[in-house]
Amino acid sequence: MTAEGFAFEVEARDGAARAGRLTTPHGVVETPCFMPVGTKATVKAVEPRELRELGAQIVLGNTYHLYFRPGTEIVGAHGGLHGFMQWDGPILTDSGGFQVFSLEGTRVMREDGVEFSSVYDGSRHVFTPQLAMRIQEELGADVIMAFDQCAPGTLPRAELEAAVERTTRWAAACKEAHGRRDQLLVGIVQGGADEALRRRSAAEITGVGFDAYAIGGLSVGERGEEMLSTVELMDELLPRDRLRYFMGIGDPVGILDVIARGVDVFDCVFPTRMARTGTALLRGGGRLNLRNARFAADLAALEDGCDCYTCRTFTRSYLRHLVTQKEMLGAQLLSLHNLRVLLRLTSDARRAISAGRFAEFANDVAGRDSAGG
Numbered sequence: 001m002t003a004e005g006f007a008f009e010v011e012a013r014d015g016a017a018r019a020g021r022l023t024t025p026h027g028v029v030e031t032p033c034f035m036p037v038g039t040k041a042t043v044k045a046v047e048p049r050e051l052r053e054l055g056a057q058i059v060l061g062n063t064y065h066l067y068f069r070p071g072t073e074i075v076g077a078h079g080g081l082h083g084f085m086q087w088d089g090p091i092l093t094d095s096g097g098f099q100v101f102s103l104e105g106t107r108v109m110r111e112d113g114v115e116f117s118s119v120y121d122g123s124r125h126v127f128t129p130q131l132a133m134r135i136q137e138e139l140g141a142d143v144i145m146a147f148d149q150c151a152p153g154t155l156p157r158a159e160l161e162a163a164v165e166r167t168t169r170w171a172a173a174c175k176e177a178h179g180r181r182d183q184l185l186v187g188i189v190q191g192g193a194d195e196a197l198r199r200r201s202a203a204e205i206t207g208v209g210f211d212a213y214a215i216g217g218l219s220v221g222e223r224g225e226e227m228l229s230t231v232e233l234m235d236e237l238l239p240r241d242r243l244r245y246f247m248g249i250g251d252p253v254g255i256l257d258v259i260a261r262g263v264d265v266f267d268c269v270f271p272t273r274m275a276r277t278g279t280a281l282l283r284g285g286g287r288l289n290l291r292n293a294r295f296a297a298d299l300a301a302l303e304d305g306c307d308c309y310t311c312r313t314f315t316r317s318y319l320r321h322l323v324t325q326k327e328m329l330g331a332q333l334l335s336l337h338n339l340r341v342l343l344r345l346t347s348d349a350r351r352a353i354s355a356g357r358f359a360e361f362a363n364d365v366a367g368r369d370s371a372g373g
C-alpha cells in the first residue's frame with residue numbers, strides 16, 4: 001500500500017469469498033465487515049461505547065453533511081472526526097458525491113465538478129474533486145473516497161457513459177490533489193449494470209491506481225440479478241490483493257450475496273433507519289414490525305439466539321410499547337439489535353470462510369426466519 005500505516009491482506013479464500021485484514025492507523029478491521037453509517041458524526045441513537053460492544057470495527061461519516069454542519073473548521077478544532085465524535089477506531093468518509101447526485105434537484109453538471117444548492121440553506125456550492133479531497137483531509141478519516149459521479153443503472157446509456165468518463169477524470173484529479181499520506185484513498189468503479197461500461201470503468205480506475213476499490217452505482221435502481229452479476233464481474237476485474245467496498249447494502253441476504261462474490265466491506269443506513277420505524281431485522285433476512293398488535297402481550301425475546309443487549313433483556317411486548325408510544329428508547333434498543341444482527345452475521349461469515357464452509361453457512365442463514373412478520 002502507498003498509504004502510510006495501512007496494510008491489507010487476504011488471509012483465507014472460500015470460492016470467491018475472502019477473509020481479510022485491513023490495518024489502519026486507528027486499528028485493524030477484520031473483513032468481511034459491515035460498517036455502520038454515522039452520517040452526521042453519529043450512528044443515530046447509538047453511543048460510541050455501544051458501537052464497540054456491538055463489535056463495530058469502523059464507522060462512516062458523511063462529507064457533504066459535515067462540510068455544511070458543523071463545518072470542517074469546528075471538526076478540525078477537535079483534531080478531526082475521531083476527536084469530534086469520540087470514536088477512536090477507524091473511520092471512513094464518503095466523498096459527498098452520492099448526496100450531491102441523489103439529494104439535489106437543482107444540480108448543474110460542470111466539467112470541473114457539480115454545482116448544487118445546499119439542503120441546509122439553499123446557498124449555491126460547487127463540489128469538485130479537489131474540494132472533496134480537501135474536506136476529507138480536514139475531517140481526517142482513515143479511509144476516504146474519490147469524488148465520482150454516482151450514476152444509477154437506470155440512466156440512458158449515453159449518460160451512463162459520460163458519467164464513467166467523468167468519474168475517471170475526477171479519480172485522477174482526486175489522486176493528484178490528495179496530499180495526506182496517512183489516509184487510504186479509495187477509487188470508485190461506475191458503469192451501472194452495463195457490462196461494457198463496467199469493464200471500461202474498472203480498467204480506467206485501476207489504471208489510475210488506488211490502494212482499494214469501491215463498486216459504486218449499484219443498489220440504486222437496478223434489478224437484483226443484474227446487481228449480482230455486476231459484482232461477479234468486479235471480482236474478475238479488480239486486483240485480488242486490494243480491499244473491495246460495495247457501497248450501500250444492508251440486508252442480511254444481500255450482504256451474504258456480495259460476500260460470496262468477493263466483497264470485503266459494505267455499509268448502509270438501512271439497519272438504523274429501520275430501527276427508527278419500529279422494525280427489527282432478523283438474521284435470516286426477515287423483519288418484525290413491532291407496531292403489529294400481535295406483539296402486544298408477546299413475552300418472548302425480540303429474536304431467539306441473538307446475543308445483543310436488547311434481546312438479552314427485554315420482551316417484544318415492552319419493545320412494542322416503546323415503539324407505539326414513540327419513546328426514544330425504542331429506536332435506541334432496536335438500533336442496537338439491528339446493528340448487532342449484521343455485525344454478528346459478518347463476523348460469523350468470516351469464520352465460515354476461514355473454515356472453508358461459507359456456502360453452507362450462507363444457506364443455513366438464508367433458510368432461517370426468512371418470513372418474519
Ligand SMILES: [Zn+2]
Pocket residue numbers: 302303306307308309310311312336337338340
Ligand atoms: Zn438482538
